[in-house]
Amino acid sequence: MSSDVCExxxxxxxxxxxxxxxxxxxxxxxxxxDLFKLLGDYNRIRIISALKQKEMCVCELSLLLDMSQSSISHQLRILRNKGIVNNRKENKRVFYSLNNPQIYELIKIGENTC
Structure with missing residues (x-):
């Protein structure tokens, strides 16, 4: 009999x-x-980590993370729809920032277990 079942x-x-x-x-x-599924994406984690440091636009994130602007925009749309990032428009540029710093704390906990 299995030892992990009540007798x-x-x-x-x-x-x-x-x-x-x-x-x-x-x-x-x-x-x-659903939140943990969302955070289960490598590129979204990197985007969140970057936005924890500074507000950035898509072109800056693209350069920093070596990703296409369309890929960055796609990931930001997902994060924005879930309320994880905010955006603001300034002239012809759109800047993104982290909406909830506690999300980054989850990432830090994950980093500490690796």
């Missing part, structure tokens, strides 16, 4: 209820999983 079927209902009351809603877990 006795006995449920501590009070424990199950206590933990259930402390857990978040299913929607919250789905949104969290």
């Amino acid at each position: 006795i079927k006995s449920i501590r209902v009070d424990i199950v209820e206590e933990v259930s009351n402390k857990m978040s809603s299913c929607d919250t877990y789905k949104e969290t999983a």
Whole structure:
């Protein structure tokens, strides 16, 4: 018999209820999983890391990250739609900045586990 399965079927209902009351809603877990999927992209992580340092435009990010401007724009659109980055227009240039610095903290935690 496997050592990771209970041998006795006995449920501590009070424990199950206590933990259930402390857990978040299913929607919250789905949104969290979606966020981690979003952060699971190498180029999006690099873009977020760059924007943590300074507000930048697509052409600057393209040069910095050695990516095409269309690829940068695509990734920024995804990040903007999820509220991770902001943009502002100044004349004919569009500048992007990190909307939520806590997102970068998640990345730092990931870096520290490598």
